Amino acid sequence: MNTVYVDYKATDEVRRKRLYEGQLFVISPRPSTIALCEFAKSMIKEAFGSIDPLEAQYHMPVEQYVAIVTPLKPKFIHHPETKKLLRELVCDCGCNLEETYIDVPRLRMVTSHGYLTAGVGYAHHPHRDTWYSAPMAQLNWWLPIYDIESENSMAFHPAYWPRAVKNGSAEFNYYEWNSEGRKNAAQHIKTDTRKQPKPQEAMELEPQVRLIVPAGGVVLFSAAQMHSTVPNTAGRARYSIDFRTVNLADLRAGVAAPNVDSHPVGTSLRDFVRGTDAAPMPEDVVQKYDNATAAEGVLVYKPS
Numbered sequence: 001m002n003t004v005y006v007d008y009k010a011t012d013e014v015r016r017k018r019l020y021e022g023q024l025f026v027i028s029p030r031p032s033t034i035a036l037c038e039f040a041k042s043m044i045k046e047a048f049g050s051i052d053p054l055e056a057q058y059h060m061p062v063e064q065y066v067a068i069v070t071p072l073k074p075k076f077i078h079h080p081e082t083k084k085l086l087r088e089l090v091c092d093c094g095c096n097l098e099e100t101y102i103d104v105p106r107l108r109m110v111t112s113h114g115y116l117t118a119g120v121g122y123a124h125h126p127h128r129d130t131w132y133s134a135p136m137a138q139l140n141w142w143l144p145i146y147d148i149e150s151e152n153s154m155a156f157h158p159a160y161w162p163r164a165v166k167n168g169s170a171e172f173n174y175y176e177w178n179s180e181g182r183k184n185a186a187q188h189i190k191t192d193t194r195k196q197p198k199p200q201e202a203m204e205l206e207p208q209v210r211l212i213v214p215a216g217g218v219v220l221f222s223a224a225q226m227h228s229t230v231p232n233t234a235g236r237a238r239y240s241i242d243f244r245t246v247n248l249a250d251l252r253a254g255v256a257a258p259n260v261d262s263h264p265v266g267t268s269l270r271d272f273v274r275g276t277d278a279a280p281m282p283e284d285v286v287q288k289y290d291n292a293t294a295a296e297g298v299l300v301y302k303p304s
C-alpha cells in the first residue's frame with residue numbers, strides 16, 4: 001500500500017483493482033453521501049432528544065447510553081429510506097448496481113475516553129475484516145456522520161498489507177458468530193466476551209495512516225486491509241456508517257485481494273444482495289467460497 005486516491009477519476013473496475021492491491025480511495029462529500037449521513041444524523045438526534053449526541057456520555061450513565069443506541073442501530077439498518085439512500089450512493093459513486101452486491105450498513109459509535117468500549121460501542125482492535133469471514137474481494141466503505149479528528153478516527157496499518165500476522169481467525173466460525181454473538185452485543189457494557197479473531201502476536205501499529213475526511217466523505221478500502229479503531233481521546237463521540245460491497249464478476253473470476261493470513265470458517269457472502277433489486281447472492285457463487293459444509297461438526301447456515 002502506497003497510495004491514497006482522492007476523488008480520483010477511474011472506472012469502478014480500475015478502482016477495484018487498485019483496492020485489491022491495497023491502495024486506499026477517498027471520495028469527498030457529495031449529495032448522495034451527504035443524504036445518507038444526514039438521514040443517519042436525523043435518527044441519532046431523534047434518539048437522543050435534547051441531548052447533544054456527541055457529548056451525551058457526559059450527561060448519562062453508560063447503561064442509559066446503551067439503552068438509547070441499542071435500538072437505534074437496527075432501526076437505521078433496516079429502514080427503507082436507508083436502503084434507498086445506500087443504493088443511490090453506491091450507484092452515484094460509480095458502481096454498476098447490476099453486478100454490485102451490498103450488505104446492510106452499520107451505524108457505529110465510539111465514545112471518548114473509554115466510556116463505552118464493549119458491545120454496541122466496541123472499539124475494534126487491529127484486524128482484517130477477512131478474519132471475520134468476509135470474502136477477499138470485499139470492499140469496505142466508511143463514512144463519518146459528524147466531522148472527526150485524528151483522535152477519534154480509524155487507522156490503517158499499511159505494513160501488514162503483505163505481512164501475515166499470527167491470529168485467531170481459524171477458530172472463528174461466521175455462522176456460530178451470527179447465531180450467538182451479535183444478538184448478545186447489547187449485554188456487553190463493561191467488557192466484551194464475544195470470541196473475536198484477534199492478533200496473537202505483538203503488532204507494530206506505527207506507522208499508521210488516518211484519513212480525516214469531512215462528514216459525508218467516504219474512505220474506501222479492501223477488507224484485507226489491517227485497520228483499527230483509534231482509541232477516542234477527542235472528548236466527543238464519533239458516529240460513523242460503514243457498509244460493504246462485492247462485485248459479482250470479480251467473485252466469479254476469483255479476482256480479489258491476496259490472502260496472507262485469513263482462515264475463518266464460513267463466508268459472509270449470503271449477507272449481500274444485488275444493488276438493483278435486492279436479489280440474493282447466487283448460491284453457486286456462495287458455494288465457491290463457503291468452506292463450512294466441508295468441516296465436520298460445523299453449524300451449517302440456514303438462510304432465513
Ligand SMILES: [Fe+2]
Pocket residue numbers: 124127128129227
Ligand atoms: Fe473492520
